[in-house]
Amino acid sequence: MNAALVTMRGIHKAFGGVAALDGAELDLNAGEVLGLLGHNGAGKSTLVKVLCGAYPAEAGEIRLDGAPVEIRNPRDARRLGIETIHQTLALADNLDAVANIFLGREIVKWGGALDIAAMEHAGRQVLARLNPHFTNYHVPVGSLSGGQRQVVAIARAIQFQARVLIMDEPTAALGPAETAMVGQLIRRLQSEGMGLIIVSHDLHDVFALCGRLTVMKNGRPVGHVRTEDVTQDEVLGMIIAGRMP
């Protein structure tokens, strides 16, 4: 079998002496949707923050296509094709949708001037693909609705040919229609060969979308299972008791 798209092994991370991750691990294949589950404080958000460069790991190994990589900051992760939709969305509320999509990766003209028209052109296209009704290109994203803000955050993640997409609680703030839209998008990106990691509390969503699950407790892996092999109750047992069924 080919090397997995992402492999994380023995990841350690402590905050003020308290170990948030203690030997955490994760495998993700291309074209796969992986659910990352666990209680609050189990370390699932911390693990994906290590992968996206928000917190550098203190120990452990990350491999991409089998080759070891070092991710020290968000720039490294983005350069490797790892995109993240954070739970907070991490948008600059005072900037408009297009400025947010290209934040940190602006298109510039010769001499370094921002190519505002080119960015608006590309931004309009990616936004229209997600939501044909999106037209608020020029208002600060702080005045958009929750669903529209989510669209902007997703647009930012898929604009740059991501290979790995991390979604931290992607539907927590969304209504039913928007949740369905995100579900469709996840399936489409999966079929394009992207690897997706979904961090969620919502077992129902996770079972509908994910092919495989990784359950964590106290910063360690409880186990990895295929969704079709387990019931929701068994997974709940893994989350609560921290044991394989």
Added chain:
Amino acid sequence: MKAGLLRTLGIDPRLAALVATLGVIWLGLHALTDGAFLTPRNLWNLAAQTAVVGIMACGMVLVIVTRRIDLSVGSIAGCVGMVIAVLQVEMFAPGTWWNPWFTLAIGLAVGTAFGAAQGALNAVLGIPAFVVTLAGLLIFRGIAWLITSGRTVAPMDPTFQLLGGGFEGSIGGPASWAVGLVGVAALTGLRLAARRRQQGFGFTTRPLWAEAVTILLMAGFILGFVAVMNSYTRPRTDIVQGISIPVLVLIGVACALEWLARTRRFGRYVYAIGGNPEAARLAGVPSTRIIIGVFALMGFLAGLAGAVATARLNAGANSTGELAELSVIAAAVIGGTSLAGGSGTVVGAVLGALIMQSLDNGMVLLGLPSALRNVIIGVVLIVAVWADAVWRKRSGKAAEA
């Protein structure tokens, strides 16, 4: 309806409100002073008086947009003025052609270094900007005093004095018209180029008449300004003064910073850091470098303002720039910069500085004592911030609806 028209014209309604406020203040002061306010002579002086605070207010906008503050700008201005004066008058050979330029360059480098050092203390060591620059306020003012033990150094080099304006320090009528026409041409060119580029991508652009109206309005402002500056002649002669050099410096600084804020990554990142520092970090924005850059730029501009003030006074004095930090911050805030960070414009800050200076100038013409002038300017500051808060609340609701 009115907001709709402004939107079609592509004019920021808050800038329009500032211009309208300035117009009301000017007409009011003109009436109160029996026609002494809106004269070429007074407007020419008003422009020159605005330069020092205006130059610093442009930089202060960027500092405040990043959710920081710089209390040291007045002291940096004073210190740089003193450094330039001592080098120019007492260290290097006076009267050589290179002396004024060389000493100015050293002064600007010193100001930039002071600013960069403060930025590093804030961004790298995490000391709050308020504390760092409060210390800077004391330290740089102290250094200015220590350099000469409080002595005033004069006179400045005649070429250097031109930087302060005065009768010699203006560019005259033809050059002023040239500056105005270059401004109009650049403005028209930029707007039409942006329009063509948008059309190239197939966006809906504003109607051509709206573009034309906007360009004509702005051209009117620019050429009107030049006409006023050119209608002031030296007393008892008919030599046209034109735009004075400190005003030209202010215009140059404002244009450069607008350019930086709108068309460069640096500016984009400054606003992103102010809007959501964590989001900026996660997007890979090099926040530490940007913040050091903002403070370095502020230090440079404070140094430049100090040079202009020193040239204007024709002496390096300890009191140069004293309490200027308060006027500078007030100008930025009156100009619509939010102390919460993330929003503010350079043009707004220049208008803010002009509003404050107009009130002060007008009240001097009215013969009001300086204590009363301070009271009134303080009240204006509060009213301006209150009006801005009301405007934000209402427009925020409008955007949600």
